[in-house]
Amino acid sequence: MLRKSCVTIVALSYLWLDVPFFSTAAFAQQRHTAKAAAEVTVTNPMSSYSDIVSSLVKKGLTEQQAYKNLAELTGKIGGRLSGSPQAAKAVTWGKNLMEKLGFQNVRLQNVMVPHWVRGKVEKAWIVGRKGRKNIPLAICALGGSIATPKKGITAEVIEVHSLAEAKALGPEAKGKIIFFNRPMDPTLVSTFAAYGGAVDQRGGGASAAASVGGVGALIRSMTLVVDNVPHTGVMYYRDSIPKVPTAALSTVAANRLSDNLKRNPHLRVHFALDCKTLSDVKSANVIGELPGTEFPNEVIVMGGHLDSWDKGKGAHDDGVGVTQSIEALRLIKELGLKPKRTIRVVLFMNEENGSRGGEGYAAQLPANEKAVAAIESDAGGFDPRAFGVSADSSVFQKIASWASLLEPTDICSIRRGGGGEDISYLKDKGAALIGLVPSNQRYFDYHHSDKDVLANVNSRELELGAIAMASLAYFISEEGL
Amino acid sequence: MLRKSCVTIVALSYLWLDVPFFSTAAFAQQRHTAKAAAEVTVTNPMSSYSDIVSSLVKKGLTEQQAYKNLAELTGKIGGRLSGSPQAAKAVTWGKNLMEKLGFQNVRLQNVMVPHWVRGKVEKAWIVGRKGRKNIPLAICALGGSIATPKKGITAEVIEVHSLAEAKALGPEAKGKIIFFNRPMDPTLVSTFAAYGGAVDQRGGGASAAASVGGVGALIRSMTLVVDNVPHTGVMYYRDSIPKVPTAALSTVAANRLSDNLKRNPHLRVHFALDCKTLSDVKSANVIGELPGTEFPNEVIVMGGHLDSWDKGKGAHDDGVGVTQSIEALRLIKELGLKPKRTIRVVLFMNEENGSRGGEGYAAQLPANEKAVAAIESDAGGFDPRAFGVSADSSVFQKIASWASLLEPTDICSIRRGGGGEDISYLKDKGAALIGLVPSNQRYFDYHHSDKDVLANVNSRELELGAIAMASLAYFISEEGL
Numbered sequence: 001m002l003r004k005s006c007v008t009i010v011a012l013s014y015l016w017l018d019v020p021f022f023s024t025a026a027f028a029q030q031r032h033t034a035k036a037a038a039e040v041t042v043t044n045p046m047s048s049y050s051d052i053v054s055s056l057v058k059k060g061l062t063e064q065q066a067y068k069n070l071a072e073l074t075g076k077i078g079g080r081l082s083g084s085p086q087a088a089k090a091v092t093w094g095k096n097l098m099e100k101l102g103f104q105n106v107r108l109q110n111v112m113v114p115h116w117v118r119g120k121v122e123k124a125w126i127v128g129r130k131g132r133k134n135i136p137l138a139i140c141a142l143g144g145s146i147a148t149p150k151k152g153i154t155a156e157v158i159e160v161h162s163l164a165e166a167k168a169l170g171p172e173a174k175g176k177i178i179f180f181n182r183p184m185d186p187t188l189v190s191t192f193a194a195y196g197g198a199v200d201q202r203g204g205g206a207s208a209a210a211s212v213g214g215v216g217a218l219i220r221s222m223t224l225v226v227d228n229v230p231h232t233g234v235m236y237y238r239d240s241i242p243k244v245p246t247a248a249l250s251t252v253a254a255n256r257l258s259d260n261l262k263r264n265p266h267l268r269v270h271f272a273l274d275c276k277t278l279s280d281v282k283s284a285n286v287i288g289e290l291p292g293t294e295f296p297n298e299v300i301v302m303g304g305h306l307d308s309w310d311k312g313k314g315a316h317d318d319g320v321g322v323t324q325s326i327e328a329l330r331l332i333k334e335l336g337l338k339p340k341r342t343i344r345v346v347l348f349m350n351e352e353n354g355s356r357g358g359e360g361y362a363a364q365l366p367a368n369e370k371a372v373a374a375i376e377s378d379a380g381g382f383d384p385r386a387f388g389v390s391a392d393s394s395v396f397q398k399i400a401s402w403a404s405l406l407e408p409t410d411i412c413s414i415r416r417g418g419g420g421e422d423i424s425y426l427k428d429k430g431a432a433l434i435g436l437v438p439s440n441q442r443y444f445d446y447h448h449s450d451k452d453v454l455a456n457v458n459s460r461e462l463e464l465g466a467i468a469m470a471s472l473a474y475f476i477s478e479e480g481l
Numbered sequence: 482m483l484r485k486s487c488v489t490i491v492a493l494s495y496l497w498l499d500v501p502f503f504s505t506a507a508f509a510q511q512r513h514t515a516k517a518a519a520e521v522t523v524t525n526p527m528s529s530y531s532d533i534v535s536s537l538v539k540k541g542l543t544e545q546q547a548y549k550n551l552a553e554l555t556g557k558i559g560g561r562l563s564g565s566p567q568a569a570k571a572v573t574w575g576k577n578l579m580e581k582l583g584f585q586n587v588r589l590q591n592v593m594v595p596h597w598v599r600g601k602v603e604k605a606w607i608v609g610r611k612g613r614k615n616i617p618l619a620i621c622a623l624g625g626s627i628a629t630p631k632k633g634i635t636a637e638v639i640e641v642h643s644l645a646e647a648k649a650l651g652p653e654a655k656g657k658i659i660f661f662n663r664p665m666d667p668t669l670v671s672t673f674a675a676y677g678g679a680v681d682q683r684g685g686g687a688s689a690a691a692s693v694g695g696v697g698a699l700i701r702s703m704t705l706v707v708d709n710v711p712h713t714g715v716m717y718y719r720d721s722i723p724k725v726p727t728a729a730l731s732t733v734a735a736n737r738l739s740d741n742l743k744r745n746p747h748l749r750v751h752f753a754l755d756c757k758t759l760s761d762v763k764s765a766n767v768i769g770e771l772p773g774t775e776f777p778n779e780v781i782v783m784g785g786h787l788d789s790w791d792k793g794k795g796a797h798d799d800g801v802g803v804t805q806s807i808e809a810l811r812l813i814k815e816l817g818l819k820p821k822r823t824i825r826v827v828l829f830m831n832e833e834n835g836s837r838g839g840e841g842y843a844a845q846l847p848a849n850e851k852a853v854a855a856i857e858s859d860a861g862g863f864d865p866r867a868f869g870v871s872a873d874s875s876v877f878q879k880i881a882s883w884a885s886l887l888e889p890t891d892i893c894s895i896r897r898g899g900g901g902e903d904i905s906y907l908k909d910k911g912a913a914l915i916g917l918v919p920s921n922q923r924y925f926d927y928h929h930s931d932k933d934v935l936a937n938v939n940s941r942e943l944e945l946g947a948i949a950m951a952s953l954a955y956f957i958s959e960e961g962l
Contacts, residue, residue, distance in 0.1 A: 057668065057670060058668040061667050061668045061669075061670070062667060062668055064667075186542050186543060186545075186941075187538065187539040187542045187543055188542075189538060189542070189889060189890070189891055189945065191941075224941065382864075383863075383864065383920040383922050385866070385893060386893075408670060409670070410670055412866060412867075412893040412894055413893055439864040439920055439942075441864055441939055441941040441942045441945070442939050442942070445939075458922055458923050458926070460667075460672075460705065460922040461920075461922045461923070464670065464922070
């Protein structure tokens, strides 16, 4: 039930548009409603929620503040790899912005984060035969990789399509570069499923290669497009296995290498990296909130991660989640809504290569605080389609019952399953875990690459995600779970 | 009910993916299913439909043939304004492609179309004061406009925000250029609604201006973005009112003109156009089909329009609808499906400035043919979200009952209302009118402008629309309406 204390908001009356003799196909296809604003005082809670959503939509799409903030974050700071000076700047930026917006209890929550540095050398080529030119291969180091020796590595290459295939190689693997070339499956409608089906090569390729005597691992980039832009991402070494350097090949480079191997299985590849891991660095989650008026110790988190990879500007991943979460709370505040439960924005640090922020936030949760729900946006700033909910059945049903109220924000369904890496640590605290699910076809075109920039974010799609998050967070704050 | 004649298709079993220690937020957010192919023989019709959809998805996303065809149409032919040589080439291209794909009864259906030609002169500026430089304004002629006199028009400007405001102008309008500057409403989530709420200025601005003695009309481009690219589109003259020339201003130019008018209400604008309307030209709809095995006279149409504006390459509007319709029928054919009812592709000519193709198709329908349904794609090649259905309640309910079967094609709802300009003429023939509804946030960024090019189409989003259309057309062919 909505509080009855006189919340005056903008209600919308619907008028049919009619464009008589110059209608176009586009317009004729969909008859729509135009909205005329009028002042009303809330009485019926359900129509109130509907009116509040309308007000959030109107304000969010008019002011487009998430996009302005994203332009600033990506333009003035850029990529924000954990431990980097840019990540430190982003922490200050987030704190200053929340203070400027009048959020309460704005604070930093310290966490120690890994500090991997890409370095300046990233080069690779197929060694030219008999005086012919070398054939270039576009690569970038994977996050966490060690460097090659200064002179690089030059070795023959074995192409495989799975970790298992690599691990099953015999003595022929010794001294070779292992090339993992299983593409993301284009037949899966969910590109996240396609990513999930291929990314084990990136995470585990180096150790699988080293386990059979390989001296390095080259991994086909995790993307469905064929272009010459390599995509970075995290990799992990297994403790018991020697470390070897590893890099992503652009999909063009991977196809080129594979084609050349068919013609000459004994070709040699040269690659060189000078990345390194330094000591852990003190960094922070950035937190701000609107305290609940009735149940301040019951908390709904909205969040994204403030760190990003150093390729591109960390726009979709996850400047979007950061700016949507901030904008969602700003919209609630600026509409004069006074949530019963605390709605808190958390900008998590270090999602990409350690999740120390997500882990630290959950570990430092005060004993008297109830984690009601957490909503994460970390799947890109595309047109919102759904919320994915991981919660018990009654909680799921309660959230699903709000589906039609969320429709005006372009959300078309509430699905089972979902959440986000940063908020996953709140599962044990009993929180409902909720992920914003936007259209995902374009996500891996940009993900972790030089193409993850503001120009590839549509401002209206971004804002609709923020509006959807604001609406859902407010419903939870009023109705509980 | 599905025919029981042994249709062998690919069925999909679902396997949970698990990516242990290197899951990323993106992946952790959504657990998904991977699909392994296995051969089965269809028995239960509902699971058969589900299997057929899976096969359509798999084949469509693997082969991406709609995108290849769109690349050819936009790359080799480009913009295809009715009556132009490019439109004629597109007719031949469409017919040749359908024949090559083995569609049956491939034919042209002649229609006469208007022949407006843009010409080479499109320029405008604010006349500089007292020896200062002129201030440039980016414009393009609106389709159907007459030319200015050869030396152009130079006149003072009155800014208005509606046709009514223009028509209410007094004698001060005489000899002036009337500047229509009401923007599309950014607060409407549906950009088509925002378009519908502003486009009367483009269609009727010239006649409204002339009705009060104005000598020309400049119209703010129909787009939600602020950039320097003008958007064309059709306009109409009212018979009883003198014709005056009219052009679209880019949104940057419109803002610039409005700002300058605030400082100097007596500024003068110069603009010149040399567009003209020639005699009507013989052109054609392009038609091909798979005849129904049981009810060949009952027809389901899938279509888009082959003509486009001459700005850009007519990619989203409506190369997308053309190539999706062709691809949808190709997928059905190549999977070996034998539809009970005829499924027909119609590439309509002249949707943009006359609708002669849509009108002609309906007018020439044979008396013994039953128009069961028509599905049009003319809202851009973005991620599909819904089908919009205009039909009586029982037919709507029948189509809506297939919603869950369509989910794997990324369709999340069946909505009331929808169709398309070309197929609207089939309403009187009793056909259910159905529009593919993709995400619409980006559509008017490109619409009718130099930005409507292949680079702004995502191949997977395009293919999913074709797959959704194929699925729905096949259900209708088997189940009737």
